[in-house]
Amino acid sequence: MKETLNKLLKIDRRWLFLLLTFSILIPIIKPIGISSKSISSGVQDTYNFIEKLPEGSTIILSMDYDPSTAPELHPQSAAILKHAFKKNLKVIIMTFLAGSGGLIDEHIRNIPQQYGKEYGKDYVVLPYMPNVLAALTQMSSDIYAIYDKDKDDKILKNFEMMKKIKNYKDISAVIDITGTALLDSWIVFVGDKYGVPVMGGVTAISQVGYGPYLQKKQLKGLIGGMKGAAEYERLISEPGKGTSGIDALNIAHLLVILFIIFSNIVLLILKLS
Amino acid sequence: MNLIKKHIPLAIVFVFGIMTLASYYVPHRKSENYLEWINIWQNIVAAFALFLGAISLFYAHYKKIERKVDGWGYSLFVYFGFLVIMVAAIVSDGKISDNGKITFLGWSFNNIYNPLSATMFSVLAFFIISTAYRSFRIKSFPAFLLFIAGLVLMLGNIPLGEIIWDKLFAWTNTTIADIKNWIISVPSTAGKRGIMIGIAIGAAVTSLKIIFGIERGYMGKD
Amino acid sequence: MIRKIKFFLISVFIISNINALPSKPKKQVEPQNVKIELPGLELLDYPSDRGDSLILKWDTNDDKDLIYEIMVSTDEKNWKKVKEQKEGSFTSQNIDLPFWIWNKKENKNACVIEIMKVFNIQEEEFFKEYSNGFKLYAKLNVISKKQKSESQTVSAIAIGNWFRADRLNSLIIVLLVSLVFFMVVSHAKKRELFIRRIAGLDAIDEAVGRATEMGKPVIYVPGIGSMSNISTIASVFILGEVGKKIAQYDANIKVPHYDPIVFTVAKETIKQAYIEAERPDSYRDDINMFITQDQFAYAAAVDGMITREKPAACFYMGYFMAESLLLAEVGASAGAIQIAGTDIDHQLPFFVTACDYTLIGEELYAAGAYLSKEPMLVSALKVQDFGKLFFIIFAALLSIVLVISSKAGAINITNTILDILKVR
Helix, strand or coil: CHHHHHHHCCCHHHHHHHCCCCCCCCHCCCCCCCCCCCCCCCHHHHHHHHHHHHCCEEEEEEEEEEEEHHHHHHHHHHHHHHHHHHHHCCCECCCCCHHHHHHHHHHHHHHHCCCCCCCCCEEECCCCCHHHHHHHCCCCCHHHCCCCCCCCCCCCHHHHCCCCCHHHHHHCCCEEECCCHHHHHHHHHHHHHHHCCCCEEEEHHHHHHHHHHCCCCCCCCCEEHHHHHHHHHHCCCCCHHHHHHHHHHHHHHHHHHHHHHHHHHHHHHHHCC | HHHHHHHHHHHHCCCCCCCCCHHHHCCCHHHHHHCCCHHHHHHHHHHHHHHHHHHHHHHHHHHHHHHHHCCCCHEEEEEEEHHHHHHHHHHCCCCCCEECCEEEEHHHHHHHHHHHHHHHHHHHHHHHHHHHHHHCCCCCCHHHHHHHHHHHHHHHHHHHHHHHHHHHHHHHHCCCCHHHHHHHHHHHHHHHHHHHHHHHHHHHHHHHHHHCCCCCCHHHHC | CCCHHHHHHHHHHHHHHHHHCCCCCCCCCCCCEEEECCCCEEEEEEEEEEEEECEECCCCCCCCCEEEEEEEECCCCCEEEEEEEEEECCCCCHHHCCCCCCCCCCCEEEEEEHHHCCCCHHHHHCCCCCCCCCCEEEEEEECCCCCCEEEECCEECCCCCCCCCHHHHHHHHHHHHHHHHHHHCCHHCCCCCCCCCHHHHHHHHHHHHHHHHHHHEEEEEEEEECCCCCHHHHHHHHHHHHHHHHHHHHHCCEEEEEHHCCCCCCCCHHHHHHHHHHHHHHCCCEEEEHHHHHHHHHHHHHHHHHHHHCCCEEEEEEEEHHHHHHHHHHHHHHEEEEEEEEEEEEHHHHHCCCCCCCHHHHHHHHHHHHCCCCCHHHHHHHHHHHHHHHHHHHHHHHHHHHHHHHHHHCCHHHHHHHHHHHCC
């Protein structure tokens, strides 16, 4: 008995991997359909903020993530973009991560058409910029001093929607979707310094770390992980990849909890015996 | 030698450290120009460093192939992968898509880089599960508290957690989301604030140590 | 004849002048023509700025329906409308400047005029053309229900300032910290200062010793931060100390890099460590290697390295994000003794569970002082402690005052404290 229990504790981790694989695969193949009942306050705040913006306002959507964190973050940025287009907001899409080019491209190939939006009139895409702090600071006085052209080398200033944009004062909100620490830079260098409302979308794992900013209202809203994306999709009534991934998320989380409880029960029995 | 390896670098650090600190308190355009100028130089130095890095990468793998060390085949793949993506980028003019049509580079991005990156990140889930099973031992009261906090956060992160909570603890008249929010905004935020203040002071003192040449670990010791 | 001509000319003159005389208006007077003297109207250079803004302010009025058209000009001839503003909608109290450079008690209508935006001037052009200041004239058209009148004209020059007086509070803190820093450091050698034991750093010897005995390498991962991260700087310092021990024991070390600048710096550090240990002949150029600047490709490469080489010890010191567990878990399964250190709080749980020793936050910063025992560095640690003590007392005291003042309705005291605390 003791030996078996000891063996159980030192089980080859590949068995655990296999279990997790199945627990993720099965709900993807055969969805159970357990959806989120409540909406997190951070998601609701983000939604409310965008919902209240007057038509024609311009927002910045900074997609600072690459394919690694895309399963969690791509549905978030898609939901934000859809919401903005539904509300007839103008969107400036930008990034500080070289690897996100393809992801931005995927969005602009699919989403604007659904809402009859035109490039240059309703949205523009800025090119990748390596120097984060220089760009964030420069945009406070003159966006065109650092971004004179768009991603296709066309003069940015000539686009219809950019005619009335000069600096942060003409921007109604910034939403930074990221798996990096870039959201902190947006908060500190743009939100705090120039008073632009900043909202964020982050991975579930880093969500907890933004508590202080949310509490101080330095962050106006926060979407956390795939669950956050699913909630946002529900708010705008556009179920997408966030909603479809939630089943796998359910089972995987439950599995982690069960494993912790199980291993501790085994440990307890071993101790008592 | 001491002059080039020690005194001049220290003088550069001191002068630019003080000037950059001062520029925070000078709103004049000249101070902005200075910061822009520093940014440009930083980019130039980074570009050269990247070049050095690339040489080191190719040299290290060349040595592996030359010595036929274990797994030298992978080193061949470094050259192969580098060439393929570079050709793709040149052929596609650095664009992912052109007039809505996906280019060769876009194809490589979607079908090679994208799945590879996502795979690496998803491995994290497997490692979390094995670490949770092997290492999360409730041996003491603080560990028990940690477990409870973790449990609430995990349940609060999934809709199934809400259902389970409502079935078992509906009588408490609180939702799992409320408790999760409390944990995030009270104990976790308090702890995080403490760490942030400590780190900020540490960063300020380290900056002073570097500016005044007391800590020189970063430039190789003398 | 001459008389007749004279009479004709005089009559023409008189008739033309009669036409010029003010006749009784058939219509009402054009509203713009009504000139008024608007009380308290003044134009000021925006304090502590780079010279591109001005503040226009004027006394408030009891008529809350008044609308002001703010007009500006560079020559007093061509006027440009900046915007319309309702009475009391934006006052001098709304301007975000601290009390020591701006009178917050005064309640006047105010408007911030940003020159470049109003006249659509490019930034570069503006600072080139108007480096000595930009003279601006301003006036207001006051629109009430009954009439539209025009105020007197005021003028001011926008000049770039050399000191941001609104950041005086942070400057005082910086000077204070520097002062304490110098006082403590200059007394460094007078007495020995105590640092508590840091198990993670004590274990470095054990880890290097183990690697020597087993004949296996040590892998040192400096994280994915750039050289400007404090944690990376600390990591490079620890690398120097580890490198020295490796050289002394004649063990083997590998340092894979994410950032090319860190790579270049680390190369020098290791070379120096080998020289200090008097083993320059053992130094090889391939100890440090640059891998890639892609986070997960880097993690994959380091994982591959750990799996293939089965190192005796792994060090993870510096700035880490999601790759922390990817590295530490693979290291644990390879059976290496693992020592980690980072100031990224949300990665700490991963290191704590998967590594043997973890340096938490500031312990990493203290590593340089702890390992070198250099009195100056050790005393700098004391500055950190003083700093924390000061902030604890300061925060506690101010919190109490804030709570009392806001409960007692003393808004002025509350605002003054908040002004002192705010970093602009």
